Amino acid sequence: AGCSWGYGPKNGPDHWHELGFPIAKEGTRQSPIEIKNAEAKFDQNLKPLNLSYDPTSSKSICNTGTTVQVDFDDCTDRSVLTGGPLCGKYRLRQLHFHWGACDTHGSEHVIDGKTFAGELHLVHWNAEKYCEFNEALKAPDGLAVIAVLLKVCEANQALQKIVCSLECLKSKGAKTDFKDFSACSLLPSCLQYWTYPGSLTTPPLCECVIWLVLKEPISVGADQLANFRKLEFGPCEPMQNNYRPPQASKCREIRKNFE
Numbered sequence: 001a002g003c004s005w006g007y008g009p010k011n012g013p014d015h016w017h018e019l020g021f022p023i024a025k026e027g028t029r030q031s032p033i034e035i036k037n038a039e040a041k042f043d044q045n046l047k048p049l050n051l052s053y054d055p056t057s058s059k060s061i062c063n064t065g066t067t068v069q070v071d072f073d074d075c076t077d078r079s080v081l082t083g084g085p086l087c088g089k090y091r092l093r094q095l096h097f098h099w100g101a102c103d104t105h106g107s108e109h110v111i112d113g114k115t116f117a118g119e120l121h122l123v124h125w126n127a128e129k130y131c132e133f134n135e136a137l138k139a140p141d142g143l144a145v146i147a148v149l150l151k152v153c154e155a156n157q158a159l160q161k162i163v164c165s166l167e168c169l170k171s172k173g174a175k176t177d178f179k180d181f182s183a184c185s186l187l188p189s190c191l192q193y194w195t196y197p198g199s200l201t202t203p204p205l206c207e208c209v210i211w212l213v214l215k216e217p218i219s220v221g222a223d224q225l226a227n228f229r230k231l232e233f234g235p236c237e238p239m240q241n242n243y244r245p246p247q248a249s250k251c252r253e254i255r256k257n258f259e
């Protein structure tokens with residue numbers, strides 16, 4: 001089976017459909033998308049997001065070869081997301097990042113034509129309805145991912161614990177303990193959001209994600225972001241531009257819980 005997928009000129013997003021993931025081209029609810037705020041419909045029935053994260057549920061942080069990822073204990077309802085458009089309780093499983101080679105781009109979602117320097121994803125799965133994560137991957141309401149845009153300005157204190165761990169995560173597969181991390185400390189104060197039905201933004205690109213894109217970005221310092229770019233996809237390959245560009249909306253409805 002040819003070369004594995006990545007973000008390079010030969011195995012990047014434009015090639016994923018020929019590397020074993022036809023859904024990349026044929027899917028009807030692929031992510032990310034461009035969000036045009038004026039076309040998003042205010043829905044008064046959308047509830048606020050309700051996050052209850054237990055900081056002691058964080059386990060480890062690793063270089064997955066495509067991103068840096070913090071893993072949480074999702075065997076019980078220790079860190080859960082409810083509310084918003086969601087039915088049931090979604091357990092926090094992991095968080096990870098996407099970023100660019102420079103500060104002008106790197107986000108996956110694009111807001112009214114504006115790209116951001118990066119994007120944080122908090123991945124949750126519907127543990128009330130499905131017995132395990134891999135089962136949720138096959139369901140249209142299996143996962144909920146909160147997307148937070150990163151804008152370069154002042155340094156972000158909540159990010160510093162992650163930034164400090166990056167130096168020992170340079171190589172693909174590197175992993176280290178990451179205890180007592182408060183995921184909610186990474187979130188902006190305002191949790192207003194856009195929501196739409198989408199997919200994983202990386203292969204296997206399963207169309208199982210309810211996306212919750214927060215309107216308010218969080219800050220990241222230029223030198224904090226520079227540290228992310230010191231990670232490697234593989235030997236001598238700096239990890240950067242690990243984002244998929246916006247995909248066709250294919251007449252999906254985007255809703256928002258703010259006017």
Ligand SMILES: NS(=O)(=O)c1c2ccccc2cc2ccccc12
Pocket residue numbers: 064066067096121123143145199200201202209
């Ligand atoms: N970018 S992403 O959030 O779609 C994503 C996942 C989403 C849902 C479930 C698992 C995922 C695993 C990912 C692993 C690396 C990068 C993005 C990932």
Ligand SMILES: [Zn+2]
Pocket residue numbers: 096097098121201
């Ligand atoms: Zn992601």
